[in-house]
Amino acid sequence: MRMFRYVSWLYIRHFFLIAFALAFFFAGLDYMQNAGRLNGFNIKILYLFYKGSYALSLLFPIALVLSMIVAKMALIRSNALVSFYALGYSKKEVLRPFIWVSFLLTLLYIALHFTTFVNAELYAKALMQKKQNLTVTRNLFVKYNDSFIYISQLIPSKKEAKDIRIYRMHDGDLVQIIYGKSARFDGGIWRIPEAKIVTKPHVEGLSSEGLRIEYKKDVETLAGFKPKILTSVFEGKRYYTIQDAYDALNLLVSQHLETSKVRSILYYMVVSPFFAMCLVIIFFLSIPPHARSTNLLWVSFVLTGTTLFVWGIVYLLYRISLSGVIVPEFGTVAAVALLGAGALYSYLFRTNR
Template sequence: MGVPKRTFLYIARHYLKNFLILLIGLSLAVVFIDFLQQAQRLHGGANRKILYAFYTWEYMVALIYPLVILMAMAWTQISFIYRNVFVSLFSFGFGRRQILIPFLASGVLIYLVFTGLQMTSFAYGQDRARMILHADRYKDALNNLFFKYNDSFVYASRLDPLHKALLRGMIFEVKKNQVVRTLRFDEARFHDGEWIAPRALVRSKRFDTEGELTGFEDKELKNMILLKGYRPKVFRKIYEGGTFSLVDSLAALHLLKKQGLSADKVKAILYNKVLTPLFALAMMVIFFYRTPLYHRFVRKEQLWTALLGSALLTWALLFALFRLGMNGVIDPDLGQTLPILILILYAWRLDRRIRRQEAPLARLRGNGAQLG
């Protein structure tokens, strides 16, 4: 038996209203406190301060929305319990699983919306706020780059992400721990997934049949293709630090794995954006099934403290695991995925138990409908 449309919309509307109130209120409160703390360090006109507040708000909304999903769940549950909404729904023959569906569907919708936003510039709110706050620190952050590319090592004096240009660079090709060729360029520009140097000077070593060095060969090449796959934005984020959008996370992950470099930081960011918020959906199920739905069995203060405390504790633990994964202290593949998997399995077990308990009642309702 499904959930009637009117009932579904009634529950979802109340939940989403509480979610928006809590999300806007909490995020603006945190932004206001942060703005007061940083006001003395924000130089420039009003536009600069407004942008800082807006970018900080974007970051805070993305950070706390899983927690707000649970806070809105707790608020709505307590409100329905004290208004006897659940009792009324049970009297109409609804089971717990049917009442849970609107809550869970609303949570999934919120998760999908914010995951979609993480594919856009919304994901870079924190980085943009930091750039406004620490303008001097970020001004020369991309000078003197040195990194690995396949079997080569690359040096560039400067990366200009705005114009998608690498300036005054050298590439050292290595075989068997020896430099066999060097490539020097004054400028290379990014186009269609690759860097192109209009003019490059190549010096190659010449060897005899016994492998002894006999000399060097110099030549000049036009429009030489370099560094396939190093997108400017990914390039910048790897060296500056900060976060990634989902699209850039996947690109950076592919690039770092291809180069044989550690991708723990990128994986930690990717898991934090996609996997970690799922804990809120799992705990929605746990909250609903583990909470008494009758007024006489509930004390509002104790229930609110228990629900909010468990939500905050779980959220804080997962955020700590994310930071440890970013710093390489733990393996993100294990440290960030295992707690989520445990919560999902526990929620599934609770749902399965409720399904078995409600199965006889569902059959009776079905038989009654047929007799009628």
């Protein structure tokens, strides 16, 4: 247990040092390029924070692998690793702290994607462009169940819409139009105050009833039609929380629309981070336990380059699947599954050598 605590703390300490160093180095370079376009000390601090958060969202898995490499090098240079083996600890027992810590940190990273952590780049861009609202979608025209909806302006942050028109269809025929100067999303439904409703009857002849026009103070409609999902799905944006992505997937499935893009984003947030844990297992067993038989500096350089290469491949597959060129399951999921198989093989067989 003492060995587990010692190695775990060593790994966690190096992880936080590397992760925040990478994040704020990235943010610092970006800040030096754009500082002149930012007005006010508070704006600059916020911009640095958001850019650092965005960098952390990209570099978190890489930091998991790099910190394992640095931690094992520290164990080797201090002769602690050889001492553990001499005391009777097996490779599996020394590897377990790295597996558990990387697994728990990966779960933490995934949990952050349930929050506005994923919108850090959007917030930074809003500060740069001096915008009050992060997104204002204009001239949105979408289909929802048996209705077509036109929205002149949609403000997701306020859950409001301006100049909304709802065209209700039945068996391919237009039967009703609802007009509203504004609308507000109230939890699960949209409320349209001072709505104008035009109902078209079924026309059988000249004596049939004509158009019926009504005015209502409050109309409840479009249950489950969430504003954030609207802008993300129908404008093609990729800034989702995991909950938003799940809701968007359900919405697209219910409307019988293409879901590959949302599935790609969901897999990228939930599945792809585990590639780091797989590399931690594979690379740990690739580093020799002592410095006499090999050049540790060269090994560290090669493994760092390999980490960046694998991360680049995973990200490339995500971007390709996002564009619809390949099925998402054959992109990110397949790559992580292959790495998982390699990690499982290494843990079961290479630890016995």
